[in-house]
Amino acid sequence: MLNDATDALGRLLPEGVLREIGPAYLEEPRGRFRGRAGLVAAPRTVEEVAAVVRACAGARVPIVPRGGGTGLVGGQVMSDGTVPLLLSLERMNRVRDIHPEEGVILAEAGATLQQVREAAARVGRQFPLALASGGTAQIGGVLATNAGGVNVLRYGNARALCLGIEAVLPQGQVMHDLKRLRKDNTGYDLRDLLIGAEGTLGIITAASLVLAPVPAETGVAMLVVESPEAALTLLSLAQARMAGGVTAFELISGQGLRFLDVAFPALRQPFADRPDWLVLIEVGLPAGLSADEALEGLFTDAAEAGLVSDGVIARSGQQAAELWAVRETIPDANRHIGAIASHDISLPLSEIARFIRDASTMLVDMADLRINCFGHLGDGNLHFNLFPAEGRTRDTYDDIRRSLSRAVHQMVVERGGSFSAEHGVGRLKAAELAEWGDPTRLAAMRAIKDALDPAGIMNPGVILPL
Template identity: 45%
Template sequence: MTIPVPADVVSRLKAVLGAGGWSQDPDLLAPKLIEWRGRWQGTTPLLVLPRSTAEVSAVVGLCAEAGVAITPQGGNTGLVSGQIPQGEILLSTERLNAVRDIDAFDDVIVAEAGVTLAAVHEAAAKLNRRFPLGLASEGSATVGGVVSTNAGGTQVLRFGTTRSLVLGLEAVLPNGEVWNGLKRLRKDNTGYDLKQLLIGAEGTLGVVTAASLKLFPRPVSTATAICGLSSARDAITLLARAKEETGGAVEAFELMGRAGVGYAIKNIPGLREPLEGTHPWYVLVETTSGEPGVAEAALERLLAHALEDGLIADAAVAQTETQARAFWAVRENQSGGQKAEGAAWKHDVSVPVSKMAEFIERATAMVEAFRPGVRIVAFGHVGDGNVHYDVLRRQDESDEAHNALRDEGSRRVHDLVMELDGSISAEHGLGAAKTADALRYKSPIEIEALRAIRAALDPGRIMNPRVLF
C-alpha cells in the first residue's frame, strides 16, 4: 500500500513547478487514471507536469527527500497497469515534447520523453530516414514509454526491440540527480551499460527524459501481402521459407487467427475481408529493399511457390499504399475488435519460434477443457515468437463470471509458457499486473540480483513502488 502523500509535500511540488506545472483538476486527471481497456483505475493527490529535465530533477529530488512515491507516465498506452498510480504522485512526461536534434549523417534523432512515436516517424521522414518501431498506438505512445517498457512491435524480426534501437539516454535517477548519457555511439565498451538497465525498467530506476535513437534509410521498395492458411504450423514453415527465399528481406510477419480477424471486421468501421474466402489463419507479410522492384519480386516469388506447394490457400498482394494500409488495419485492430465482445483474459507471451504453433494448440486445448465455450483470439509476431493469446468470455456468461476465473486460467497459460522455455511478458512489461506472476517463475538468485540493483539505485523504493522486484 502506498503511504499517503503529506499535504506539505504537495504544496512544495506546486511551488517548484509553478502555474501550469501541476493539476488537481478531476477532468484532466480522469483519462490519466484509467487504463485503455478499463481494467485498472487509479488515484493520485497531484499530477505533476514538468517542462524540462531540470524540473523533473526538482520533483524527484523533493520526493526522494520526503520519501514520497512517484508513478511516471508517458502516453498511458500501457496494458499492465505500470503507469496507473495508486495514491502516488503522478509524473507525466507529456510536456517534455521537443525533438532536440536529428542528424542524417549520424543516423540519430534525439527526442524528449514526451515525443510521440508518430512524431519521431514524421521527423525522420523529412530527412528520408525512418525509425523502425511500429505500434498500433504510435499516435499516443511516447519515447519515454517505449524505452521504459522495451516495446517491440511489428518490425522486431528485422530491427529488434527498442533495446536494439537506443544509442543513449538522459534520465533523472531516484535521488533526483540527472544522468546525461545521450551518446550517439554505436560502440562504447567501457563497463556496465546503465542505459540498458533503464530500458525496460518501467520507471523503477529513474525517469527517462530523452533518448538518442537510431535511424535507418527508408526502403526504396516495399511489398505487402496477406495470406490464408490452414494452420499456425504452416505459418511457421512459411516464415522459414520466406527468410531463405527473400534473402532476409522480410520485415514483418504477423499471424492472425480467424476469430480475431472476424471481430475486427465486425466491430471496427471501415474494415473488410482481406481475401475472397475465409481461412482458419492469416499471415500478413511485408518485404522491403533498397532497390526498386526487388521487394515486390521477392514477395511474389515466395507466394507463388507457397501456393504451388499447398502451404497457403490464397493470397493477395497490395497493389497500392491504400490497400497495404487496409491489410495492416486488420492486424492493428486485433485488440480493438475484441472490446465489444466483453471481458477477456489477456496474455502477452513469447516462446521460441519453433514452439509457437505447439503453444497455441496446447494452450487452446487446455483452456477449452478448463472453461468450455470460451472464445480464443490468438495473434502476434511470428518472427520473434510473441503471441497475444486472449481468452474471451463465453457469449452466455457475464464479464464478472469470466473475470472471476482469470487468475486461475492465466496461471495455466503461463505455466505452459514456462514449460516451453518462454516468457510471460514479451513486449508489454510486467507492471503491477504481472509482477507477482514473474516472482513465481524467476529463480531466487535472479530475484536477489534484481533486487540488489534496485536497492542500490532506489533505496527508498519511491519509483513506481508496486512494479517489478
C-alpha cells in the first residue's frame, strides 16, 4: 500500500518533498519506542500537505506527523502495524505575519517555539509559552499536544494562546481558520478539537497565536520551604500580594539538587546545604512597581508566618538566569542518573501535599528507590520520577516498573487528578486512558475519530488504542 501512495505522491508532489527515512526520524527522547516508516514527506506548503494526505487516504497508508521530535509519550513514532508515511513539517517554518498592535503572530507549524518567541521580542511583545525544548519543539507539535511549560500559571497552556489554525483534515481537505479574533461564536470550535488531538484528527499547518505585553518589571527568587504544604501556602500568599503578577511558581526537591551535584557539579546552586524543598518564583509587574521590593515583602511576610527559612532574590539578569538554570537543568540531571519511571501528573492543589507524602510512603514500601518530585506547582503539574537506589541500576527494576507506574497513576486518578498533565497521551498512555477514562467521554472521542478519520490513517494508536 505504501508503494501505491508513493507512486501517487511521486506524480503529485514537486521533487524533493519525498525522501528516504533517516535514523533520527525514528527516535524519541527517552528511547522507549523505535519507530518504523517507509518514507518521509517534507512538504513546503499546505497544498503539498493536502496532496500527501489525499494520496495516503486513497491508499490507506497511515500517517505519523512529526514536529521537532521532542515529545515524551511516543506520539511521533509508530512501532507496530502497517508501515506508515512520516510527515515532517520541518520545511513549513515561516512566520507569515505579525500584528503587534493586535497581539497576534501567524506562524507555520514547523517554526520552532524559540523562533516565534524571538520574532515576538523583535516587535516588543512576548509569546509567553516557555519550554526547555523551545529551540527544537515546533509550533505544530506544541499545539498538537497542548503543551504547558513554566508560565501556564499566568498565561495558560498552548490552547489558551491560540486564536485560529490552518489544518489538513484526514481526507485531504484544508481548513482555513487562521482567525485573529478573541470572540467568534459560530458553531463548533474545531480549533480546540484539533489542539491536543496529537495528530489523530488532522495535521495542523499554521496557527495564529496570542502575544502578550512584556512586563516592565520582572523578578526571580528562590526560597527554602519546609514542605510542599508550606509551598502551597506561600503560593496563595504570593498570588494575593501580586494580584496576578506571579508568572511561574516551581517546586524543587532536595533529591533533584543532589542529582545536579552528581551530573553537573560545576552548576552554581544558591544554598551550600541542599534543602529538602525549594520554590522558584518569577513575577512580572507593570511600570511603577518594583519586583525586587515585592519579592522582599513576600519573603518577610512568609518568614514571619514560618513558611520560608532562607532565600535568594536575583539582583541582575545574570543571577536570575542562574536561579532558573537550577530548575531547568534538573531534567538533564535526571537523564544522567537514569529513571526507572517518569510521571507527568496533575492534581487539584489541595491534594498535592498529601499525594506527595502518601505516594512516597507507598513506593518506598514497594521498592528500594529514590524519588525526584519537581514541577509547576502553581498549576498543579508535578513530575514525579522514580530512580534506582544508590548503587543499583535501573534494569534491576524492569520486572516491577509497570506496577510502580500503575500504582502512582491509580493514586493520582483516585484523587481527581490526571496521569497526563502536559506531555500528552501518545502511545505510551493510551491503554491507561482506555482503563481510567470516563466511558462516555471515550465513546464520544471514538465517534469523533471515526467521523473525521473513517480510514483510521491519522497517527493510529495514539490516544485511542487500535
